[in-house]
Amino acid sequence: MISVKKIEAKKLNFLERIYITEIIKGLIITSKHLFSNLIRPSSMPTISYPEQKVLLPGNAKERSRHRIKLRKDGSPKCVACMLCSTICPAYCIKIEAGETENSVEKYPKLFDIDLSRCIMCGLCVEACPEDAIVMDTEEIPGGAYDRYANYRKNGLYASKKELFENPPHKHISKSGAANRLANEYLEGK
Numbered sequence: 001m002i003s004v005k006k007i008e009a010k011k012l013n014f015l016e017r018i019y020i021t022e023i024i025k026g027l028i029i030t031s032k033h034l035f036s037n038l039i040r041p042s043s044m045p046t047i048s049y050p051e052q053k054v055l056l057p058g059n060a061k062e063r064s065r066h067r068i069k070l071r072k073d074g075s076p077k078c079v080a081c082m083l084c085s086t087i088c089p090a091y092c093i094k095i096e097a098g099e100t101e102n103s104v105e106k107y108p109k110l111f112d113i114d115l116s117r118c119i120m121c122g123l124c125v126e127a128c129p130e131d132a133i134v135m136d137t138e139e140i141p142g143g144a145y146d147r148y149a150n151y152r153k154n155g156l157y158a159s160k161k162e163l164f165e166n167p168p169h170k171h172i173s174k175s176g177a178a179n180r181l182a183n184e185y186l187e188g189k
């Protein structure tokens with residue numbers, strides 16, 4: 001038997017209905033942030049992204065720029081099964097398979113990701129049966145004024161070479177006052 005609980009909507013008084021008090025409350029909160037940031041600018045550091053990279057907070061680390069893991073012998077773990085490119089909703093992974101000496105295994109002759117189209121959804125990582133593609137570099141792709149102009153050079157394109165050689169945290173300097181403040185700010189300290 002399902003019990004249904006009826007909750008009456010709270011009746012608003014006259015002042016609440018004309019929103020005057022709510023607008024004033026909002027302005028007080030905005031002013032508090034404005035003046036506290038004016039008095040203590042260090043509480044809200046400016047991050048000169050994309051030139052300055054900072055460590056990403058929390059789960060954002062798991063949705064950063066891609067890399068392909070390598071085996072101990074230096075060969076890619078990727079077997080060019082195309083599952084990642086098939087599931088990719090942005091159609092931004094391009095793979096060409098090549099044959100290895102092992103007759104049952106392929107390797108990616110070409111593996112490119114067009115980051116100007118990637119929505120960082122992480123579905124490629126979830127689909128990979130080899131745990132070969134991961135998004136743990138803690139770097140977010142750079143910005144550009146025009147995604148199509150020279151996109152192979154503006155940081156919005158990950159080639160096979162870069163995907164294979166991109167270790168986690170390669171681009172992030174963990175030292176420096178601005179970085180420290182930015183990290184503290186992002187962590188909500």
Ligand code: SF4
Binds near residue numbers: 119
């Ligand atoms: S993160 Fe999503 S959009 Fe980007 S390459 Fe992977 S599946 Fe495609």
Ligand code: SF4
Binds near residue numbers: 081082133
């Ligand atoms: S799903 Fe994994 S193994 Fe298959 S092509 Fe993509 S990265 Fe390679």
